[in-house]
Amino acid sequence: MSKQHGPSDIFVQVTGKRPESVINDSLREELILKNITKSSAQTIECFITSADLPRLEQIAADHDCSVEVIRISLLEKCAILMKKRAGFVAGILLFTAALILLSQMVWKVEIEGAQPVLQHEIEKNLTDMGVSKGAFAFLLPSPEQIQKEILERTDGTTWIGVEKRGTTYHFEVVEQTLPEEAEVPPPRHITANKTAVIHSIYAEQGQVLVDRNQLVHEGDILISGFIGKGKHARTVAAKGEVLGETWYKVTVDIPVKPKADTLTGRSERKYILDIFGFELPLWGMDADEAFDIFKKTKNTHDAAVFGYTLPIAWNVETYQESRLVNQAGSKNDVIKQAKKAAENKIKSQLTGKADIKEGKILHEESHNGKVKIVLHYQVIEEITSEVPIIQGE
Amino acid sequence: MFDRFKQNAKYWVTGKMNLPEDVLLDVPRLTMIGQLHLHVENHRGVLHFSKELVRLKLTYGELAIKGHDFVIKTILPNELLLEGTIDEVSYLNDKEAGGIHE
Structure with missing residues (x-):
């Protein structure tokens, strides 16, 4: 309650006979x-209130009293101070005005997703519309209208997204993409890339020069790029699929009695405490010396509290005794295995479309516990390769 | 004569109908907070004001407030807030003597 007077109140003294x-x-x-x-x-x-001072003076004069202002109001003091520091006040006002004005200007125009040529065109159109560096944003139409207008003005775009981010205009361009024209290959022949017997032939374009079951050698023309006769003769890019029967000879060596690792059932355990990477064996310290041949497995139990892994772990190493056993296999099994191995070997050599038609054992012999088998395979595969026709020769 | 009749009627109405007196009668309503503040409603002007004594004109008679360091915090046409140390509030009821000053 002590300071009930506001910023515009003045302190006055009224002197007279009957105040x-x-x-x-x-x-x-x-x-x-x-x-x-x-x-x-x-x-x-x-x-x-300072505004009431003339009325108070009038009243006081009616009663033969005089009014004296002792202290002027806070606002008047401020006004005097501002007059004294006019330059400073002008500076603050100027700064504020500049800040507001500059924040309303366009400082950057970003165009994203357009090729340089298109980008240049969009930039030019935008400059024509007034959207350029240094323009006042409040004088420009809304982003929606800019979007509509720039889309109308610019060819070769599917869509332009306009976004105003502070003092930046951001344009996202989606260019029109026209389907690419199919590539026309140059005139060519289709030739055989290996010796084979033609199994089937399908020509999409060009003139077929071979028959089914005909033997062809590497480099023979299968489908010619020259078509027509006399004055109608012209060259085309031969296209087609030729499958041929080819032969492969595969030699496989496999042991008659393969060896296998088996566990005997005896095991020892070793318990290790792992603290900060330092391994402290606690129990079963000679477990690793118990067997000559063994298999070792290690189980680590991490200590975790509330999802944090502590640097302490409990390791259990299990040593299981093992031994090598010779597995006796029948002759049929050995041959089956050999065939499987041979097929895998062939398949790794073949590329593209290929089918194994038939496999035959040509020769087999046993030697030093190993079986050597020679197999013959008939494979049907694509045998085409392309040779361009060089004209003018 | 008519004033006297009206006044008596008002007394009778407030007495019989259990109405608060300050609504109908032109009497002041004083609110005092300890010795610190005195809030006077329905006064009719200041007769005397000094640091030790304030005399307020009422419709009938006057009110004398004694104490020290008096400051009139706010004064409105019929409301007044007095601050200071209040020792004594007394009514000077000389309406029979027609004690309307000024």
């Missing part, structure tokens, strides 16, 4: 006096 009558008249005139104190018998001091 109380000034208070009463002020009440009647609805002048609001605040914090009235009596400093001497003929003087009262109070706060009033």
Whole structure:
């Protein structure tokens, strides 16, 4: 309650014979006096709004009293200070104005997703529309309208997205993509790339020069690129699929009695505590010396608290005794295995479309516990290769 | 004579109908907070004001407030807030003597 006066209140002193009558008249005139104190018998001091000062003076004059302003209001003090520091105040105003004005300017125009040629065209159109560096954003149409207009003006775009991010205009361009024209291959022949017997022949374009079951050698023309006769003769890019029967000879060596690792069932365990990577064996320290041949497995149990892995782990190493056993296999099994191995060998050599038609054992012999088998395969595969026709020779 | 009749009628109405007196009668309503503040409603003006004594005019009679360090915090046409140390509030009821000052 001590500071009930506002920024526009002034502190005045009313001196006269009967200052109380000034208070009463002020009440009647609805002048609001605040914090009235009596400093001497003929003087009262109070706060009033600076706008009410002339009316108070009028009232005081009616009662033969005089009014003296002791302290001016806060606002008046500020006004005086501002007048004193006019340059400073002007600077603040100028700065604020500049800040607001500059923040309303376009500082950057970004175009994304367009080829350089198209980008240049879009930039040119935008400059024509007024969207360029240094333009005032509040003078430009809304992004939606800019989007509509730039789409109308620019050819070769499917869509342009316009977005205003602060002082930047961001354009996202989706270019029109036309389907690419199919590549026309140059005139060519189709030739055989290996010796084979033609199994089937399908020509899409060109003239077939071979028959089914005909033997062809590497480099023979299968489908010619020359078509027509006399003055209608011309060259085309021969296209087609020729499958031929080819032969492969595969030699496989496999042992008659393969060896296998088996466990005997005896095992020892070793317990190790792992602290910060340092391994401290606790139990079963000679487990690794118990067997000559063994298989080792290690189980690690990490200690974790609330999802955090502690640097302490409990390791259990299991040593299981093992032994090599010779497996006796029948002759049929050995041959089956050999065939399988041979087929795998062939398949790794063949590329593209290929089918194994038939396999025959040509020769087999046993030697030093190993079986050597020679197999013959008939394979049907694509035998085409392309040879361009060089003209003018 | 008519005023006197009206006044008596008002007394009778407030007494019989159990109405708050300050609504109908032109009497002041004082609100005092300890010795610190005194809020006076329905006063009719300041007769005397000094740091030790405030005399307020009422419709009938006057109100004398004694104490020290008085400051009138706000004063409105019929409301007044007095601050200071209040020792004594007394009514000077001399309406028979026609004690309307000023």
